[in-house]
Amino acid sequence: MTTGAVGRAYPRLEGREKVTGTARYAVEYPVDGVTYGWAVPSAVVRGRITRIDAAPALALPGVLAVLHHGNAPRLAPGPEPDLWLLQEPAVHYRGQFVAVVVATSLEAAREGARLVQIDYDAGPHSTVLTADHPGLYRPDQVNPSYPTDTAEGDFDAGYAAAPVRMDATYRTPAYHNNPMEPHATTAQWRDGRLLVHDSNQGAVAVKAALAELFELPRESVRVITQHVGGGFGSKGYPKAAVVLAALAARQVDRPVRLALTRQQLFGPVGYRTPTIQRVRLAADADGRLTAICHDSITQTSTIREFAEQVAVYTRSMYAAPHRRTTHRLVRLDVPTPFWMRAPGECPGAYALESAMDELASAVGIDPVELRIRNDPAVDPELGRPFTSRNLVGCLRDGARRFGWADRDPEPRARRDGRWLIGTGVAGSSYPARARASAAAATARPDGRFLIRIDATDIGTGARTALWQVAADALGVPPERVEIQIGDSDLPPAGVAGGSMGTSSWSWAVIRACEALRDRLRETPGGVPPDGEVTAEVSTADEVREQPALPRYAYGAHFAEVRVDVDTGEVRVNRMLGVFAAGRVVNPTTARSQLIGGMTMGISMALHEEGVLDERYGDWVNHDLATYHITGCADVERIEAYWLDEQDSELNPAGVKGIGEIGIVGTAAAITNAVHHATGVRIRDLPIRLDKLIGLSPLA
Amino acid sequence: MRPFRYHRPADVAEAVAVLADEPQAAYLAGGTNLVDLMKLGVQRPDLLVDVNRLPLDAVEELPGGGLRIGATVRNSDLAAHPAVRRDYPVLARALLAAASGQLRNLATTGGNLLQRTRCVYFQDTGKACNKREPGSGCAARHGQNRDLAVLDWSDLCVATHPSDLAVALAALDAVVEVHEPAGPRDVPLAALHRSPGEHPERETTLARGALITAVRLPHLPAARRSAYLKVRDRASFAFAVGSVAAVLDLDGDVVRDVRLAYGAVAHRPWRAYRAEEELRGRAFSPQLAARAADAELAEARPLRHNGFKVPLTRAITVRALTELAERTPAP
Missing domain, CATH: 3.30.43.10 (Uridine Diphospho-n-acetylenolpyruvylglucosamine Reductase, domain 2)
Structure with a gap:
């Protein structure tokens, strides 16, 4: 009954618009009488604003207004304290937005922002995460709603009794999402209604937050998000830009465009928390795990609690009779951390998959084989079989493609001129979730169909994937299907995050198409010549009633690196990933997601680091010239493959999500390869040359 | 703005x-x-x-050898110039190791020499910097200083000069032609930039209003055997954490002449005269190169986060010279 659009490599529907520059992003829509907003960051870390003198800014030609806590429109306290902007004089972190300048030109707004005079009463601050910080505490739960600590068996006794043990602490720095397009909004008030063109990963949450903050009925807020230049989690929930733009537009009674600067993306929009992770593993002489413990320390802000689920990965990845995981948190005078590609799993897997490599060395077993031996038959947490778990399949297929079989396990055994060569492997997993969503399908008299859903395409190819899914569900060629997304007037859908966009949205699209086909069957004579037939559905009940089963995507990451024996420079010769992620809707865009995630993992392993200066309480490298991300020249050869995986316990499309799994195991695969190349185990990322220099001191 | x-x-x-x-x-x-x-x-x-439309965009081969490079010659054009590629490969290599293709298409010869430090504190008006605002203090001295100087810094400033081009020009004994309010004059490249000392806000020895009009390269046949080695934190589009420009002239095994300059270690491109002295007249070996680097770096005073620059600069000195020594000189 299918026409087979799913599984075919269609180019993105909006690809031509994007490469020719006609695709419009949030601050590119032509708007009559538009003005420009520029956000002003606080110059102190912690304290209170004692005086604001806006007069020098207001004296600048073109400046219309300076909004701050003393004059900005009042907001209702919303669900998210970080969004309660310009309401009070308190400053919670350096860079917090404390004013907005609105002007008739971008240049005047920017210069006006420099001219606003702000005096502060500043107090002492604490911005550095340490393992012995006096403020460490145990949160009630970790994101999104996992238990803080878990324990099974008796870890201490199991660990003490084991013949093979490893105990190591791993550290990751702050990472900044840095999507190409910053958080940006054009806001307009018309007859008491608020219209925003906004860059986000989910319009439903933006609409709800704005309605609540501005005390509007939800139907008075419209959010349009046609194209988004990336988010990587940082746009998964509304952030400052949209609220500041709406406040400013209300104040000046004109449309306002406001885009954050690159520098302003380092903090106020969230970042991946630094982590300090202690992992202890014990095994018998055959490498079978007998005890696992993963203790995580991360930070949050004084504004609200954000508890990254760093050790949750360890709960279901490998089994042992004695297991324990803990999370501790400290409130620092920093911006609130937020989601960044595979929050929890990504830093957690770096530590656990590094520790597995260390254990493999300690017990003298190949690291691929060690993972295969410890692949659990049932989920250690739920005690139930996984709906599908193909980690072993990924490892075996990856080992074959990569040429792992001939590997000499001895570190520092291969050399090519000045380069030491090494290979490494890591496993990965990511939950396969779905959320409730609505969608509508319409049949038109000309034989064409329209799909409407407020999904968000953040550059992933979601629009195209849903179009393919709809064609198959309708049983028509995709050319007869039109799809509309990215507008809150469409049926509401969930966030483009958590690798659950396609699973959640395709579920609703398929159900809407099925309902439409049912209605068409019941419509004698078919679609009336001057009308159309529509079916709109929500998957809320169906998703809620889905049994709680362990559903995960899996991956195996292989890396070959070379390390300069004199300078310590690290280069990645090749990176290969094999994934088991359910059904793949579009091989072209799926490959982009997977190698994109892997590339971001290379970046995490080798390049990215928010460098904090405690005296100033913020990151000193806050642009892309000084905060390095991996460039094209750093990715020499990269390959992604996937297994053919059928899983009927997921969702109607049988997809698991592929946005995040690509990053999860990459950093560990690279650090493991660096160890194999050099004999040096790096436990604090990134691996930079100063940590490896002098491997071969000149006699 | x-x-x-x-x-x-x-x-x-x-x-x-x-x-x-x-x-x-x-x-x-x-x-x-x-x-x-x-x-x-x-x-x-x-x-x-x-100054983009001033007639300063020509590369001329000088009678008797040498090259005169107009101040607005773009970095990409200079790197591709046949005479540069043939006679001064160190210069072409340095240019191509810098920035990105787009930036090299715009950046000029004169501008490159006068570019400002990329010290993160200098570039952030919210932080103290004596170079940006004399008297405000140097936040880098006891701050995050991994990328900053190990040689010749002062308590008022630990910035480095970011140029790759300038390092190659220092090794080549280039001369900068400037036009000052008092008239034109020649400034040896090695004398163009200042040490930070008491006045880090003064970066060059040029008079206020001076315009660089050209850079002159002397006739230097030995430069056909020259190299630029740059180490950075990623494979492209990053400033050096260490770099070396080297010209080596061997008579058999014996070092007849050598020119050596370092980048990323000081407030100016660092001509390694002491290392050259150690090398000149002696039979070349990697061990000699290491001793020469040690002599040059003996006065290094690493900051809290950049101690690695000393062994790094030593390592790339040895590598650059050894590779040149092994290379058959071009005819």
Whole structure:
């Protein structure tokens, strides 16, 4: 009954618009009488604003207004304290937005922002995460709603009794999402209604937050998000830009465009928390795990609690009779951390998959084989079989493609001129979730169909994937299907995050198409010549009633690196990933997601680091010239493959999500390869040359 | 951004005269550094004097050897010039190791030499920097200083000069032709940049209003055997954490002549005269190269986070010279 659009490599529907520059992003829509907003960051870390003198800014030609806590429109306290902007004089972190300048030109707004005079009463601050910080505490739960600590068996006794043990602490720095397009909004008030063109990963949450903050009925807020230049989690929930733009537009009674600067993306929009992770593993002489413990320390802000689920990965990845995981948190005078590609799993897997490599060395077993031996038959947490778990399949297929079989396990055994060569492997997993969503399908008299859903395409190819899914569900060629997304007037859908966009949205699209086909069957004579037939559905009940089963995507990451024996420079010769992620809707865009995630993992392993200066309480490298991300020249050869995986316990499309799994195991695969190349185990990322220099001191 | 005026002078003399009269004016060439700094509020000129259309964009081969490079010759054009590729490979390598293709297409020879440090504290008006604001202090001295100087810094400033081109030019004994309000003069490249000392805000020895009009390379046949080695934190588009420009002239095994300069270690491109002295007249070996680097780096005073620059610079000195020694000189 299918026409087979799913599984075919269609180019993105909006690809031509994007490469020719006609695709419009949030601050590119032509708007009559538009003005420009520029956000002003606080110059102190912690304290209170004692005086604001806006007069020098207001004296600048073109400046219309300076909004701050003393004059900005009042907001209702919303669900998210970080969004309660310009309401009070308190400053919670350096860079917090404390004013907005609105002007008739971008240049005047920017210069006006420099001219606003702000005096502060500043107090002492604490911005550095340490393992012995006096403020460490145990949160009630970790994101999104996992238990803080878990324990099974008796870890201490199991660990003490084991013949093979490893105990190591791993550290990751702050990472900044840095999507190409910053958080940006054009806001307009018309007859008491608020219209925003906004860059986000989910319009439903933006609409709800704005309605609540501005005390509007939800139907008075419209959010349009046609194209988004990336988010990587940082746009998964509304952030400052949209609220500041709406406040400013209300104040000046004109449309306002406001885009954050690159520098302003380092903090106020969230970042991946630094982590300090202690992992202890014990095994018998055959490498079978007998005890696992993963203790995580991360930070949050004084504004609200954000508890990254760093050790949750360890709960279901490998089994042992004695297991324990803990999370501790400290409130620092920093911006609130937020989601960044595979929050929890990504830093957690770096530590656990590094520790597995260390254990493999300690017990003298190949690291691929060690993972295969410890692949659990049932989920250690739920005690139930996984709906599908193909980690072993990924490892075996990856080992074959990569040429792992001939590997000499001895570190520092291969050399090519000045380069030491090494290979490494890591496993990965990511939950396969779905959320409730609505969608509508319409049949038109000309034989064409329209799909409407407020999904968000953040550059992933979601629009195209849903179009393919709809064609198959309708049983028509995709050319007869039109799809509309990215507008809150469409049926509401969930966030483009958590690798659950396609699973959640395709579920609703398929159900809407099925309902439409049912209605068409019941419509004698078919679609009336001057009308159309529509079916709109929500998957809320169906998703809620889905049994709680362990559903995960899996991956195996292989890396070959070379390390300069004199300078310590690290280069990645090749990176290969094999994934088991359910059904793949579009091989072209799926490959982009997977190698994109892997590339971001290379970046995490080798390049990215928010460098904090405690005296100033913020990151000193806050642009892309000084905060390095991996460039094209750093990715020499990269390959992604996937297994053919059928899983009927997921969702109607049988997809698991592929946005995040690509990053999860990459950093560990690279650090493991660096160890194999050099004999040096790096436990604090990134691996930079100063940590490896002098491997071969000149006699 | 502060509103500014824009002026396009008819000739060099007018450009210099205009700038001499306007204390807050700046020359605009490629703009690859200045425009960024204007957006950041680090530089706030009220007048830009655009020198892009002045007739300074030629590369001439000089009678008797040598090369005269106009100040507005773009980095990408210079790197591709046949005479540069043939006679001064160190220069082509240094240029191509810098920035990105797009930036090299815009950045000029003169502008490259006058670019500002990329010290993160200099580039952030919210933090103390004596170079940006004399007397405000040096946040880098006891701050995050992994990328900063190990040689010749002062308590007032630990910045490094970011140019790759300047390091190659230092090794080649280039001469900078400048036009100052008092008239034209030649400045050896090695004397163009200053140590930070008590006045890190003064970066060059040029008079206020001076315009670089050309860079002259001397006839130096030995430069056909030359190399530029740059180490950075990623494979492309990053400033050096260590770099070396080297020219090696061997008579059999014996070092007849050598030119060596370092980048990323000091407030100016660092000509390694002491290392050259150690090398000259001796039979070349990697061990000799290491001893020469040690002699040059003996006065290094690493900061808290950049101790690695000393062994790194030593390692790339040995590598660059050893590779040159092993290379058959071009005919």
